[in-house]
Amino acid sequence: MKTALLFALLVGAAAPTFAADAAPLDNPYAASVAPAERFDSGSLLVERHGERGRPLILVPGLASGAWAWQDLLRQLKAEHVIYVVTLAGFDGRAPVKGNGFASAQQSLHDLIVSRKLATPVLIGHSLGATLSLAIAQKHPALVGGVVAIDGLPVFPGTEELPVGQRAAMAEGMRSRIDAMPPDSFAPMQQQYMRGVGVIEMSKADELAKLTVKSDPGAVAQYMEEVLTLDLRPGLPAIKAPVLVIAPYFNTDTPDPGRTEAAKAAYYKSLMAGTPKLTVVSVSPSRHFVMFDQPQRVADAIRTYLKSL
Template identity: 25%
Template sequence: MKKITFLFSAILFAQLAISQAPIQVEKSGEGNPILFLPGFTTPGSVWNETIENLNGTFETHTVSYAGFNGLVPIGTPWYAPIKDRLIEYVKEEKLTNLTVIGHSMGGNLATDLAAALGDHVTGLILVDALPCMRELMMPGVPASSLQYDSPYNNQMLDMPNDAFKNTALMMARNMTNQEDKVEMMAGWSIAADRKTYVYGYTDLLKLDLRPTLENIQIKTLILGATFPTREMCQQTFEKQYTNLTNKTISLADDSKHFIMFDQPEWLYSQINSYLTSNAQ
């Protein structure tokens, strides 16, 4: 009886561990591997059209995060377990000659992976991502001053659903020029686990990967939007990525944060050109 009880407990624990996994990965195709990392609240499916427009044959690994896209939340801290699990995943899958492509927060994870995984990663594309978002949004504010238990976070947690939806819609309109995408993008935030949304964003604001950039030597393509102005964005990217030596910065005209929606053909061209030139 004890053996049966132990076996049942082991199976239950294993199922719980799987249900609370930090990431979910969809794998497809054959060839050199590409790991696609979406941004905050965003499902991995945001990369579907990009994958369909790749020139050549690749094995794609598309990630979604706990607490978003209908996945079970993992609590706090949130960012670090996702990063650690991604590193484990690359090693478990024995991915070599790997290109990592990340949008927004996915770019932060891509930066961490490139720095941590050494020879595993041979290509890096960062799409409208900044290594220290806090410095742009809250200049001079130290990470130590940002806590999960704060008046702003508590307000967000307690916000009525209608008010939260209005906030999500407003934010979505600031991130794309395509009105037909706004409802979908807002829906990602509305459907998210609220604590993951609030506390996960705190994790992002605390990040500063600028020192980490010194550990990345591979050729890196940085793609940015030009909203609100090209000059302002160019200066921001150059300043934030000062510590990254082997880089090219390219900006998409008439685009907000979701370049894959506002300038998809430009994005495909940039990614395909990089993959061709960086082929090993």
């Protein structure tokens, strides 16, 4: 995904078809799997599912909550004890003061330590994948594996930019979002989900209704923080095997050279230095690949877990 296109989708406007405060009570993708336990770990809301097996920690991406993992939960909770986290500012949670990414990173570390989780596998989507990679390289002895679903150590398209230019771009993006009127967040999310999120438009609209429960300021803050990150120098420190799931949808790539194999190779290049790396392409799918291809994502993760 070209950075310019993502920025355009993030700050673009579209005619709203739903209200920002629409209640997702009848939303087919809302969280419906009841947790065995719910508690806070630092700035994170944590929901525990399952009673036995290797622990998994599911970390959703930007403007997402536990609803992002419902299908995977149903498939894996009988085999694993699963901790689903929601970041501050997302899915109705109050934003955190200061650096949200750093707060979430510390809170994830504290969750692992306080619950005495033995080498859990971190499964993250987008921002959650970047966060999982950060934990794995900073605390390699604590992490047993990482599944990064369309999330990377550096934002695609910015990998060759100087640090100062990347920071200026991130600050400009945040300023544009902060300046938008509150009633533009819902149509912005709808446009994003339709253009980047998933293939099916009706599904995109329902998922967008769930994302607008997040705080727009928090969304802008996390975006700024991630755009300034470059975790590539620390990738060799990761001891655990890493699985990267790369979505591909040929309609989004009019460039004939941007083949599925080429995109997978590009993702692999951004992960260069990772000692134990596997990249799996899933097509046809977009950024929320677990909604476009839920069974293939679950199968890829199950195969990976069995290999550990």
